[in-house]
Amino acid sequence: MSDSRSRTHEDASGNARALWFPEAGRCEIRTEPLTAPREHEALVKTLFTGVSRGTETLVFQGRVPESEWERMRGPNMAGSFRFPVKYGYAAVGRVVDGPEDVTGRTVFCLHPHQDRFVAPVDMLSVLPEGLPPQRAVLAANMETALNIVWDAAIAPGETVAVFGAGTVGTLVAYLSSLIPGTETLLIDPNGERASLAQKLGIAFSTGDTEGPFDVAVNASGSDEALANAIEHAGQEGRIVEASWHGQGLSAIPLGGAFHARRLRLVSSQVGSLPPSHRPRWTFARRMAKALQLLADARLDALISGDTSFAELEQAYPAILSSPDTLCHRIRY
Secondary structure, eight states, rough: OOBOOOOOOSSSSEEEEEEEEETTTTEEEEEEEOOOOTEEEEEEEEEEEEEHHHHHHHHHHHOOOGTTTTOOOOOOOOOTSSSSSOOOOOOEEEEESBTTTTOEEEEEEOOOBSSSSEEEGGEEEEOOTTTTTTTGGGHHHHHHHHHHHHHHHTTTTTOOOOOOOOHHHHHHHHHHHHHOOOOEEESSSSGGGHHHHHHOEEEEEEEEOOEEEEEEOSOOOOHHHHHHHHHHEEEEEEEOOOOOOOOOOOOOOOTTTTTTTTEEHHHHHHHHTTTTTTTOOHHHHHHHHHHHHHGOOGGGGEEEEEEGGGHHHHHHOOOOOOOHHHHHEEOO
């Protein structure tokens, strides 16, 4: 990648505005200094960010376990989970200063909610031709869903149950449904999510599961859903726990026929590539693929709301607390 710089009229110094959590349960937009990009860095003017309701709720409420503080640090996070902290990981913007091969390009970056930022060029993923930046805020969620599908090792023709019709769970079901011959069922007690599943061509249930399933994925954060997954998994079936419970403790029913049916319960977390993919895949390759997988315009149905950055300080708590929130888009 060329390091020759293409200067623009955009001021590469000055200040930026960013959303911070000064303490648990409170947020504010702060002004902070912005330095000019150095070699191998770029200045990005933000177009959109996405609120990832599940993880951001845990951070906002101060429910990240101290044991996970280092592992949970975002690539461009500032502060610490002790508070104050600046957190988020779904930014789409246009490079206004940097190496000439990226200047003027629209990129995705794992960055908190901020109107302008400087980041290493190797952390920027150029959007594929034709992908609207408005939809690209789903990239981090799609990357997580792709990793879950890999961990679940879903194969053609299998029956798959996905518990939880949030953003990630729905994307897992969407990817699974694209595998030839796979019968995928998205399960959520919220019957209003049926219309979302219908838009994406996914079978839906509010909880009446028949099974047995070859693969069951829990992306709901619910102990009850995990118990349901264990109950309806077939002989030697695979159960993938894709939720992150923060400081919570979960009751897992390991009695009954759990051992007799030789069920396999595994975790999935996007911070690591599955062992099956590590020899060939990098994080950059996985993100590039996630962006390609967003080409389907039907995925716009996962954008559940839209708020201006100027309104975010007041709107943020309600965005997190609303059960209707999927991916909430912030515009700059």
